[in-house]
Amino acid sequence: MRAVSEQLALLPGYLTAHLQLALVALLVGTAASVPLGVWVTRRRALESGVLGVASVIQTIPSLALLAIMVPALGALGAITASAFGLELRSIGYLPAIVALTLYSVLPILRNTVTGIDGVDPALVEAARGVGMTDRQRLVQVELPLALPVIVAGVRTAAVWVVGTATLSTPVGATSLGNYIFSGLQTRNTTAVLVGCVAAAGLAMALDQTIRLLEAGAAARDRRRLALAAAILAALYGYTAVSFAAGRAGPAAEHPVRIGAKAFTEQYILTELMALQLERQTGLASERVSSLGSTVAFDALRGGDLDVYVDYSGTIFATIMKRDAQGVGRAEVLESVEGFLRDEHGIVHAGALGFQNTYALGMSAARSRELGVRRIGQLGAVAPRLEIGGDYEFFQRAEWKALVAAYGLAFRRERSMDPALMYEAVRTGDVDVISAFSTDGRIVAYDIVLLEDERGVIPPYDAMILVSPGLAERSPAALGALRGLAGLLDEATMQRLNLAVDRDKRGPAEVAREFLESSVAR
Amino acid sequence: MIELHELTKRYGAQVAVDRLSLRVEAGHTLVLLGGSGCGKTTTLKMINRLVEPTSGEVRIEGRDASSMPPHELRRRIGYAFQAVGLFPHMTVAENVGVTPSLLGWERERIRARVAGLLERVELPPAEYAERLPGELSGGQQQRVGIARALAAEPELLLLDEPFGALDPLTRDRLQRWFRELRRELGVTVVFVTHDMVEALIVGDRIAVMREGRLVQLGAPRELLENPADDYVSELLETPRRQSRVLEDLLGARRE
Numbered sequence: 130m131r132a133v134s135e136q137l138a139l140l141p142g143y144l145t146a147h148l149q150l151a152l153v154a155l156l157v158g159t160a161a162s163v164p165l166g167v168w169v170t171r172r173r174a175l176e177s178g179v180l181g182v183a184s185v186i187q188t189i190p191s192l193a194l195l196a197i198m199v200p201a202l203g204a205l206g207a208i209t210a211s212a213f214g215l216e217l218r219s220i221g222y223l224p225a226i227v228a229l230t231l232y233s234v235l236p237i238l239r240n241t242v243t244g245i246d247g248v249d250p251a252l253v254e255a256a257r258g259v260g261m262t263d264r265q266r267l268v269q270v271e272l273p274l275a276l277p278v279i280v281a282g283v284r285t286a287a288v289w290v291v292g293t294a295t296l297s298t299p300v301g302a303t304s305l306g307n308y309i310f311s312g313l314q315t316r317n318t319t320a321v322l323v324g325c326v327a328a329a330g331l332a333m334a335l336d337q338t339i340r341l342l343e344a345g346a347a348a349r350d351r352r353r354l355a356l357a358a359a360i361l362a363a364l365y366g367y368t369a370v371s372f373a374a375g376r377a378g379p380a381a382e383h384p385v386r387i388g389a390k391a392f393t394e395q396y397i398l399t400e401l402m403a404l405q406l407e408r409q410t411g412l413a414s415e416r417v418s419s420l421g422s423t424v425a426f427d428a429l430r431g432g433d434l435d436v437y438v439d440y441s442g443t444i445f446a447t448i449m450k451r452d453a454q455g456v457g458r459a460e461v462l463e464s465v466e467g468f469l470r471d472e473h474g475i476v477h478a479g480a481l482g483f484q485n486t487y488a489l490g491m492s493a494a495r496s497r498e499l500g501v502r503r504i505g506q507l508g509a510v511a512p513r514l515e516i517g518g519d520y521e522f523f524q525r526a527e528w529k530a531l532v533a534a535y536g537l538a539f540r541r542e543r544s545m546d547p548a549l550m551y552e553a554v555r556t557g558d559v560d561v562i563s564a565f566s567t568d569g570r571i572v573a574y575d576i577v578l579l580e581d582e583r584g585v586i587p588p589y590d591a592m593i594l595v596s597p598g599l600a601e602r603s604p605a606a607l608g609a610l611r612g613l614a615g616l617l618d619e620a621t622m623q624r625l626n627l628a629v630d631r632d633k634r635g636p637a638e639v640a641r642e643f644l645e646s647s648v649a650r
Numbered sequence: 651m652i653e654l655h656e657l658t659k660r661y662g663a664q665v666a667v668d669r670l671s672l673r674v675e676a677g678h679t680l681v682l683l684g685g686s687g688c689g690k691t692t693t694l695k696m697i698n699r700l701v702e703p704t705s706g707e708v709r710i711e712g713r714d715a716s717s718m719p720p721h722e723l724r725r726r727i728g729y730a731f732q733a734v735g736l737f738p739h740m741t742v743a744e745n746v747g748v749t750p751s752l753l754g755w756e757r758e759r760i761r762a763r764v765a766g767l768l769e770r771v772e773l774p775p776a777e778y779a780e781r782l783p784g785e786l787s788g789g790q791q792q793r794v795g796i797a798r799a800l801a802a803e804p805e806l807l808l809l810d811e812p813f814g815a816l817d818p819l820t821r822d823r824l825q826r827w828f829r830e831l832r833r834e835l836g837v838t839v840v841f842v843t844h845d846m847v848e849a850l851i852v853g854d855r856i857a858v859m860r861e862g863r864l865v866q867l868g869a870p871r872e873l874l875e876n877p878a879d880d881y882v883s884e885l886l887e888t889p890r891r892q893s894r895v896l897e898d899l900l901g902a903r904r905e
Contacts, residue, residue, distance in 0.1 A: 249735070251731075251733035252737060257700055259752065259798065260752050261752060274739060
């Protein structure tokens, strides 16, 4: 019960943020799509083209559409900044709103066109016959008659947008998705359930409200129309007030924005850095949780994030596009640090001390049974085995290097949520997984990490990366973050991860306990 | 008074109306009569520019119809058609008052005009003004349609088979009612129909059309006595032939 009330305490903030996203996207979407739909009905030649573009947008998977907005807005922001001095935030609220708005266009546009096309030709002839101009015909006859159909489109869009808004979390916008993303990563079922129920409840409430509007419009029932309009006005009013309140804070002293990728360790490190900053400098922080991997890097580079933790090998392979085979740990760290400083002005505040490396893991029992302790021994048996990896693993340079070096050809490669991989290898659903070496479940589930005897997988030192802006603005903050260097070894990180993943303790609590004990020492 | 001069409408290679010239005196009713596809509806719609002529001219009270914006022209011309087209989201009163309000009449003047017209079309305003069109019968809807066409005190009324979709009893009643009405109002009317009997009942003069051309124009009696060709005489024969068939049938039964 305590777990539920702990989650419910977060609800007002998440729900308000979610409502802001959905309502603003719907308002902008409706304001754009209805005139566009009307315009299309006046210029038949454009109809298939415009509807085609809207349909294509709809077929882009929603998560991808949201993620695309980050680099797209980044590129656009670079143009507007140099041309008009206008800075665009490429993570957070803006990309989410843009993507959700695009997502709402198709149902509203299509229903506007259908609604206007559905008006009886006799009424169009009558409207012309009584002497209406084109505009009068639209406003007095076509739009009122098409209204129920248009509102039905808005209703469809509302349900889509509320559902899709949960996916705004990885681009840095707070939503009910925060429950779901962090809950899945930290194996907190309560959080996931609260998030899903709240999102579904909100979708249904909005759906019913707009349904009332639709029924009122169809029956020309002023009472129902007024009630629905009052509910929507109240929602929009609340959104506007909460939005204004959020912006009204002390703008000059804006909080340090700390980013976290979507896994447990990152949540703990975020809390650790926030705590350290608060204790040493008194600076407040804002956590931007569950970001996509390259979203975090792009955001730091673009100044939308001030600090986050990344891993030397990740940047070496995916951003610098270098092959780490045979390159030593210190050498990788050094060249990444130099690259970030020279190419992007990003400051390395220090390595935390541990590596969170990709490693191939097997259950201890399976490893004994097959006699496999090293990756080199895996090649011969791989065709009989299945391997599970996180979503990006099989696309990554490390995997390709492993395949090339050891001649690995598994019977089947399965992508799955990282939170589920360990469970899968424990129960024997897969034989091998792409484990993260600091995951607490390696110890807890008795998983053996296979030795990479040829040194194919690069070293993955956890590095505290600081944006040029923060380093310049606040040397004190940089100093405080430097103080965390070397504080965590692999065993400690595994222990902290396990405390969250298995013991269901909050990342903030775990971070505080650790920092207090290490300061005491 | 309206005059059509060499009025022509072509759709690609097809000629819908071919150099039609005629005139209608003020206060008279002209019937455009002919089978489907003869061009009578196209001719009517060229008068209020629902269809733009390919060439030729329409003059209303001596003024070229193409010299003003179409919506202004249409506000001066009443128009009612078979499908009626009452706006389903407006009350009967709002439907009748639509052109006056487009013209910017004062609210009180519109109200009085609508009430007067509803009396005239035998739909007492107290009972019918606030109803929606969906609650009316077909005959009542058509009368509202005609009231709407008359609302802005037009100089000219265009009617396109206004009673075509009604049952025979209602049609008969409305035809007789319309004869009375136009006599009272003294409005100029162009009335399209394919029904010979209807043409004889409502028309001062009848213009018979065929394949886009005017075949004959004259008072009903002139046409009956002096048909221009076989088509006209056959057309005029239909009601008599039908009544003879009826008499035979009824007579045979009596014996």
